[in-house]
Amino acid sequence: MSNRVAAPPRSLFARLRLRERIRDRDTAIYGLLLLVALVFPAISLYTSDGSTYLIAVAGHAGTYVLLAIGLNVVVGFAGLLDLGYAAFFAIGAYTYALFASQQLLASPIHHAYHFPFWLMMFVGLIIAASAGAILGFPTLRLRGDYLAIVTLGFGEIVPQVFQNFDQWTGGINAIGGIDQPTLPAWVTGPWAGADSISIVAPFSFSFDPIAYYVLIFILVSVAIVLVNNLQRSRLGRAWMAIREDEVAAAAMGINTVTTKLLAFGIGASFSGFAGAYYGASFGLVSPDDFLFIVSITVLVMIVLGGMGSIPGVIVGAITVYFILNWFLPLLPPAVQSLASSIGLGSLNARSGDWPGLGNETQNVTLLLFGLILVSMMLVRPQGLFPSRVREQELKHATGQEDEAAIEQAHA
Amino acid sequence: MTFTDYGFYVLCGTAIVLLATQAVLDPRTFFQVLDFGIADGAIYALVALGYTMVYGIIELINFAHGDIFTLSAVIGSAILGFFTVSENTFSLTEFVTLLLVFPVVMLMIGGINVTIERVAYRPLRNAPRLAPLITAIGMSFIVEGVMYLWHGSAIIHFPDLLPHGPGFQTYIGGVFFTFKDIFVIVAAVILVSLLAVFINASKLGKAMRATAQDRDAAQLMGIDINRTISATFFIGAVLAAAGGIIYGLYFNNLDYHLGFSVGLIAFTAAVFGGIGNIPGAALGGLLIGLVKAFSDNYVGSRWTHIIVFSILIAVLVFRPTGLLGMRVPEK
Amino acid sequence: MTDNLDDNILVLNNVTKRFGGLVAVDDVSLSIKRGEIFALIGPNGAGKTTLFNNVTGLFKPTSGHVILNGKDITGSKPHEVARLGIARTFQNIRLFDYMTCLDNVRVGRHVRMHSKLWDGLFKLPAERREEARVTEEAMELLRFVGIARQAHQYARNLPYGQQRRLEIARALATEPKLLLLDEPAAGFTPQEKVELMALVRKILDRGVTVWLIEHDMKVVMGISERIVVLDHGEKIAEGPPEEVRTDPRVIEAYLGKSA
Structure with missing residues (x-):
């Protein structure tokens, strides 16, 4: 005690004990993410002369971060392979789109509803979770891989259903003019194109990327806190136990069916929630937005990021989203200008069979994405920032053959 | 008999009653659709076999398999492009070229699939289970990407080589049969029979079955696991390649993205028959072909996708191991 | 009888x-x-x-x-x-390999715990108290079977004999x-x-x-x-x-x- 009195007064910086805290890898990633998320909009505005394009991309990436965090509960925590995650995303998005636009005016009930976004976000969540429960209840008894196939089937059915019931959903024509979120008041300023900093009341999000960016930042932050809590709770441990050994988990008194159902339902509710946000932020919802490729993309995000590790899947989601929606689309013009600047500008022109460098780059993007996936997976099979569990698993796997022999000897 | 068994029989019974009604009301249409469904199903069966064999041996959903199927049709069409084949007459030239194209493409595709396994799946055999699934998805994009680079998103024409037109079609009881239908069905039956003989009688076939049962035990018995797995990928691809060329000859049109939907449905067929079960995959493919044909005709093609996958879910709920799958107690 | x-x-x-x-x-x-x-x-x-x-x-x-x-x-x-x-152990040890010993035993406490989804989600005070209590009880059991020192190791990394003991501790945790x-x-x-x-x-x-x-x-x-x-x-x-x-x-x- 006397030591403390004698010690010199410590600075605020020292009292944060950053050096000790950052020794933990996850904390470091969270800290870095937080820093980037806060600084990114300012830098992006500054470097691109006030263009909010990148902020919009980042805002949409946030939707996928939500999806990845949710799917991680199902796949990473509970070990259930879900290949139809986009179905719940569709359910959330359509729930909001139908009840917050003019769409139902043309439907057989001839009445348009405009429920507020803040309410419908949770309605979307509940409906998606219920759909998850209804699908999960009869199928979660099945052996692991069959669940994957059932979810795959469900993921194929749902968007098609939304497409086919076109008198309600507009089918392939999509639902447009979806209500944007509004707030009683909001701060606006030069960054959003206004002349000066002022308070707008009431405030509509309209198409202001910064407002959406702030909103999704808050939603993702809340989601991270909640899922972190879950992981370190009774339920989180039960999920892990089921993932490790279902028979032993049941023998310890864990009701495996309801526990898995909870994981499945929570995953679905994240997806439904994200879906409602997606509908509001894009203002347009079409069956094509929820195809199998979306489920696969989210799965790729969490496996690449490191299954089971929340910071890992966030990094994975952001990485994959930016590869798909920023790096690959911008590659052709970048390659063209590079060619011009190093004196190979002639390649840019189309001639005979050669479609021009830009177009050719465009043509290889699919191939390139495949190559990126395969090589990333080969280099880091456990993902970028795996949970410690996965890291261990891989370490042990190398010694597996000897152990099989030992087990044989014991039996 | 358990509740789920009842559910399964009720499901089957309903389907049979509905179809039988149609068969009585309008036998011509019914048998016409049946004919088409069998031909279509035969192609799915060939693709489904590759899924089921790979899954049986390394428990991987090989997402690239459908694209391998498409690639074989694309390569086949390119090779046929070299020869000056005529689409309107079926002479010795066409016959010989076809006879040549089949083995060449089958070997090429077999080699490609073995390479894919070697490069993208084998290094991850001891990795977390989802890692090879992701590389499979990646390989699917790569194969599609190659085809896209080659042909873009345009429709790729496959030469219409099989004899058709008057003389190669007939009406039996008002049902229209073409040589093409017969060709597809006969070719598939021959290939599946060859596979069955191979799996049951050859040493490699036995090694494949043993490895699928218990990889560690098979290894202790002196089976070369890597060679066996390569062989599985090779044979799966050979069947898919045959399926791809047959598809090309039958439908004559395809695009780089075809493998995605065919693969999804063929995989469903494999699950339908009991994943890992070889006769099951053949039966599953056939049934899926029939379901698709009947649904396209009686319900409307935009509902087909929903019907196929609803049946898939119902089958898994009521008969979790598929039609021919054995009930395996959980270890 | x-x-x-x-x-x-x-x-x-x-x-x-x-x-x-x-x-x-x-x-x-x-x-x-x-x-x-x-x-x-x-x-x-x-x-x-x-x-x-x-x-x-x-x-x-x-x-x-x-x-x-x-x-x-x-x-x-x-x-x-x-x-x-009724609790049991298994002939061919079935621990949760990639969970710590402490977590293995805490899973055993699962059936005697009361916190629900909401408690865990929002870390409500009752849940925090229960977690603290359960951790204490789990440590007591690890001491009882003599592997308290290994509490934070993965079950998988324990030597064979200690794995058997851990399995007993986990079973005892279900009371x-x-x-x-x-x-x-x-x-x-x-x-x-x-x-x-x-x-x-x-x-x-x-x-x-x-x-x-x-x-x-x-x-x-x-x-x-x-x-x-x-x-x-x-x-x-x-x-x-x-x-x-x-x-x-x-x-x-x-x-x-x-x-």
Whole structure:
């Protein structure tokens, strides 16, 4: 005690004990993410002369971060392979789109509803979770891989259903003019194109990327806190136990069916929630937005990021989203200008069979994405920032053959 | 008999009653659709076999398999492009070229699939289970990407080589049969029979079955696991390649993205028959072909996708191991 | 069964389990008294583990009844059986490999915990208190079986003997009235076997009845009060160790007919 009195007064910086805290890898990633998320909009505005394009991309990436965090509960925590995650995303998005636009005016009930976004976000969540429960209840008894196939089937059915019931959903024509979120008041300023900093009341999000960016930042932050809590709770441990050994988990008194159902339902509710946000932020919802490729993309995000590790899947989601929606689309013009600047500008022109460098780059993007996936997976099979569990698993796997022999000897 | 068994029989019974009604009301249409469904199903069966064999041996959903199927049709069409084949007459030239194209493409595709396994799946055999699934998805994009680079998103024409037109079609009881239908069905039956003989009688076939049962035990018995797995990928691809060329000859049109939907449905067929079960995959493919044909005709093609996958879910709920799958107690 | 119900913690009445044509457990009846160490022995493939699985709900008996504390629990699900007070270990250790020892035991506490989804999601005060309490209880159990130092290691990284102990600690965490041990001494050194016997007696002192399957005769004879012998799924002998040891049918079952 006397030591403390004698010690010199410590600075605020020292009292944060950053050096000790950052020794933990996850904390470091969270800290870095937080820093980037806060600084990114300012830098992006500054470097691109006030263009909010990148902020919009980042805002949409946030939707996928939500999806990845949710799917991680199902796949990473509970070990259930879900290949139809986009179905719940569709359910959330359509729930909001139908009840917050003019769409139902043309439907057989001839009445348009405009429920507020803040309410419908949770309605979307509940409906998606219920759909998850209804699908999960009869199928979660099945052996692991069959669940994957059932979810795959469900993921194929749902968007098609939304497409086919076109008198309600507009089918392939999509639902447009979806209500944007509004707030009683909001701060606006030069960054959003206004002349000066002022308070707008009431405030509509309209198409202001910064407002959406702030909103999704808050939603993702809340989601991270909640899922972190879950992981370190009774339920989180039960999920892990089921993932490790279902028979032993049941023998310890864990009701495996309801526990898995909870994981499945929570995953679905994240997806439904994200879906409602997606509908509001894009203002347009079409069956094509929820195809199998979306489920696969989210799965790729969490496996690449490191299954089971929340910071890992966030990094994975952001990485994959930016590869798909920023790096690959911008590659052709970048390659063209590079060619011009190093004196190979002639390649840019189309001639005979050669479609021009830009177009050719465009043509290889699919191939390139495949190559990126395969090589990333080969280099880091456990993902970028795996949970410690996965890291261990891989370490042990190398010694597996000897152990099989030992087990044989014991039996 | 358990509740789920009842559910399964009720499901089957309903389907049979509905179809039988149609068969009585309008036998011509019914048998016409049946004919088409069998031909279509035969192609799915060939693709489904590759899924089921790979899954049986390394428990991987090989997402690239459908694209391998498409690639074989694309390569086949390119090779046929070299020869000056005529689409309107079926002479010795066409016959010989076809006879040549089949083995060449089958070997090429077999080699490609073995390479894919070697490069993208084998290094991850001891990795977390989802890692090879992701590389499979990646390989699917790569194969599609190659085809896209080659042909873009345009429709790729496959030469219409099989004899058709008057003389190669007939009406039996008002049902229209073409040589093409017969060709597809006969070719598939021959290939599946060859596979069955191979799996049951050859040493490699036995090694494949043993490895699928218990990889560690098979290894202790002196089976070369890597060679066996390569062989599985090779044979799966050979069947898919045959399926791809047959598809090309039958439908004559395809695009780089075809493998995605065919693969999804063929995989469903494999699950339908009991994943890992070889006769099951053949039966599953056939049934899926029939379901698709009947649904396209009686319900409307935009509902087909929903019907196929609803049946898939119902089958898994009521008969979790598929039609021919054995009930395996959980270890 | 004419014994006084209050004396018996578990009663099996004519339990039979068939797998197709194979009769794995054939009409076995037995009763286990409260507070005793009861052993089940028999040659390999006699159906001992199958009988355990029938009691713990992993299998449903083809016929017959399992009665715990006078209550028929035949066909209950494994997690219901655990809640009712039967815990078990497994012949081929089934720990949660990639969870720490502490978490393994805390999973054992699951069935006696009350926090729900919302409590965990929002880390409500009640949940925090329960977590703190459960952690303390789990540490106590790890100390009880003697592996408290390894609390934060992955179960997978423990040496074999400690894994067996951890499995016992995890089972005890469910607060069982009856503990089923499936070959707890398998692969142990003589020294470890002695320690195990001491541990089993300590478990008995906690008021837990112990039923064990064991191959090692020294262990069985050393600690059990009564023994049932199973052969080809049938009960062929029952009684105190010295009686069973000399039973000609038991000797025949173990050594073959010629003996």
